[in-house]
Amino acid sequence: MMKNPIGVKAFGTHLRILREGQNLSQQELADLADLAKITVQRIENAKFRVTIDVLISLSKALNIPLSKLVEFSLPKEKSK
Secondary structure (H helix, E strand, O other): OOOOHHHHHHHHHHHHHHHHHOOOOHHHHHHHHOOOHHHHHHHHOOOOOOOHHHHHHHHHHHOOOHHHHOOOOOOOOOOO
16 A cells, blocks of 8 residues: 555656656657656556656656656645
8 A cells, every 4th residue: 555645646647747748758758767668657647656766767868857856746635
């Protein structure tokens, strides 16, 4: 079980926005980051918790600082 599913989902959405902003397909990003396409798909669909080495590969592939890659907002939790 994931400890922070909201954060994992928010990161996946953020990655998709960054990727699409550079007009890259999931396959193109995967190739640039030396990852499998399924890994990119799973990250974007919140099915994969990212490790630091994957974060570094993605930041290099997108040619952005690691800090920008991990700079995203978490949605506010709904009140019960």
